[in-house]
Amino acid sequence: MLRTGEEYRESIRDGRKVYVNGEQVDDVTTHPMFKPIVDQRAMIFDMAHQESTQATMTYVDEKNGELNAIGNRLPRTQEDWSDKRRAVDLTLREAGGVVTRVGDETIGEMWSLFDGQDVLNEVDPRFSDNIRRHIERSITADTFHISANTDPKGDRSKAPQDQDPDMLLHVVRETDNGIVVRGAKYETAAAYANQAFTKPTIANWGNDKLSNYAVGFVANLSSPGLKFISRTGFAGRASAKDYPLSNRVDEVESLVIFDDVEIPWEDVLFYRHTRAAAFIRSTLHRYSAFPFVQRTQHLADLMIGAALWNVKQTGLEKQPAVQEKLAQLACYRENINAHLTASIAMAEKSPGGLLMPNQSLLYTGRVTALSQLPTMMHIARELCGGQICITPDAASFEHPDTKDWLDKYYNVNENWIADDRRKLLAFARDLLNSDYAGHRLTFQLFAQSPPFAQLGAIYRNFDFEGPLDLVRKAADLSDRVTGETNDAAKLATRV
Template identity: 70%
Template sequence: MLRTGEQYRESLRDGRQVWMNGEKVADVTKHPAIKPIVDIRARIYDMAHEQGSKEIMAYRDPATGEENNIGYKLPHSQDDWHAKRRAVDTVMKDIKGYAVRVGDETIGEMWSLYDGRDVLNEVDPQFSKNIEHHIQHALTSDTFHVSANTDPKGDRSKRPQDQDPDMLLHLVKETDKGIIVRGAKYETAAAYANQAFVKPTIANWGDDKLSDYALGFICDMGAPGLKHICRTGFTGRAPAKDYPLSNRCDEVDTLLVFDNVLIPWENVLFYRHTRAASYIRGTLHRYSAFPFTQRVLTIADLLIGTAMFNVKQTGLDAQQAVREKLAELICYRESINAHLTASIATAQKSPGGLLMPNQSLLYTGRKLACSQLPAMMHLTRELCGGQICVTPDSSSFESPEIAEWLEKYYHVNDFWSAEDRRRLLAFARDLVNSDRAGHMVTFELFAQSPPFAHLNAVYMNFDPSNALTMVKNAADLSDNVMEQWAKR
């Protein structure tokens, strides 16, 4: 089935316990700081029903005849990936901004578990069946699925069991109905999602084969005992005319507190088995890195468009020095685009029989996109100039006593009115200078694991055999050196 936006909104009225700014939220669909992003997710649902976007957002399952969300479709071909990419691009253009956590970029983590069914079967064959069930359930119910990963950390020089055990999510006990868990996780969009795939963070298990902290399960976001403590929103801090992205596209992050929450057995994907936990950490972003990196491509387009409009209106676009800086932004954008395109063109069969983007190219593209984003943000600031930090707000432009002066000094030429210039500078300020802009840089840097993990993924997924063989032959080395490498 394909949900409507209103069906999605209604699903959030399930009695979930949500707090923001110290106050309990009665209805997340109406709270002023959460409503805008709920409306965006509802809009995505509605796009799957509208003429002109339905054929991009949905597909008909030949086996069941049912229409399903294209983002949740298991990828078996390059066409599947092209369709997913087209859907994300369509959404970003429709919402006039970008949103990272809307479901399609987190369901891929479940596909990684699908690839690891043999590992899960070592624990219990039922867990392998559970993952297949939940992948199918997400597809057919069109639920809003997110992913909970990062812990509050605590003292990382100590083992979890040597400090407050609740710092990391852990097993409390087993019951006939399921497992009881305690602890906390951070998760973007949890307060307005339906369910989350909760899994362990990066951990050194040592030689331990079993650990109460090695847990992977599906949790209903309205489950009894689950508390959502949201960070302060950017929406509403200033007028939308002055901060359009902050008021339209703020994705609310949440500290999820699991206060003895029951996870039914049918929702348990693995528990206590450290090999399963290590496997999912090593392959977690095998699929989800693609739509995540594609979102950074959208940010790059916004940076380029903002910078180009600004230099064009002031007549600086003909200067060689300015064009060189614009070219740097273009190279950044096209480098991300090239990695995404090539990762589909050279896609690989996964262990579970799916088609995954070329892993070396995908992880290299993700690293490039995230690590260079701060520099590209700063380059955009430079191209926009100092006016993005000194321009008065919209109410000043509307004030009868001073409007004529602002009209005089912000009117550029016959093509650029004072109001258009104000709007562009306001958008640029929100894109690269606002509280939300700073938040975005940090979020993109850590949203799919920290930089060192990005680099480790690049290292682990690069095949060095060609380079090593070339050097072996060029340097006339013995076969022993290749044997040593093969045994690493």
């Protein structure tokens, strides 16, 4: 059933061992570095109940007539994707910033498992029921579901077993009840989520067919033996008046320690078979890349809005040089929008009977969005001007000795008074220049695998046969060459 925000808060008051900034956290729902983002996730749960937002955030289950969250619904039609897109847009608008690891983006990785049941059954048929049951539970139980991918890794030139074995998460033994795992994972939102689809990173297995490192499961984040060592959050480090995004939408990452944690057999999704693990890695983002790229579009909208308001308040919006830079930001935004829209307009049936975004268009959209992001942030900085890095803080605008001077020099006219200018400059600074902004940029670049892996996904999904056939005919190549190139194209498409 749909949970309320308070029910979610209560579900993570479970005595979990969370550490941040050199202290153990008693309650993540009230700690100043976690509370803002916990409140954002609680707000999303509550939006499913509020009359003004419920229709966008939920759908009616055809079997039992119950309301469920639209983000968790298995996508079978183009309308399903349109509904999801509207829900994400509404969520980000209500959040007043970009929130990523809030469930609807990470649940798509479970749908990739749903598609891969035939492949997984070929190597080990024990776990298909677990996959289907967990997907159903994510829909009906309305849990906060996240993703766990990255290990500490250690020396990447060595196989996992040739160094400290705990550098990559692995199975240390089996029990009657399940498997016992040891190691660590970096996970965004783990300290305040309910469960995580935990899976292997890209590992050096060599030619091994079986490996204790090739394991995937749903981890109950309340399990004994888990410890969460979180990075210092941005919230609470400075005034929310000066850093509104840092204090509202910072999503805290944790190094999650699995200290001999037992995973029940019913929560294991694949185990030991390196072929299964490699298959899952190769298809991991076939759905989840869509909301991830959509959130980058929202970030583009924030940059456009911040930049345009800044040039308008100083009367520069009619300058051709300014318009040119605004047009560059608009092209970037619409390029993302075009890839998202086209990937659904040309969507494909998945192996499991779902509707997946056109893979070539989706992955090229992701690379376009992320590879150009640093340049677009710099253009937005240029448009916002140097005042975003030199404007005094809110306390100075309020202090009786300095307020009159700052009012004098920050008032522009009757429409732009000092307080509004300060708010706009503070927002732009936090969006583009702050510690949070730098963190956000790096997160966007690497959150769905490093750039080389993203380009690898394009290589595996682009249809090379069309260009090969075009040049074969235009250059009048012989049949012998035609056969060789077609074989190469098929191989590239199949990998």
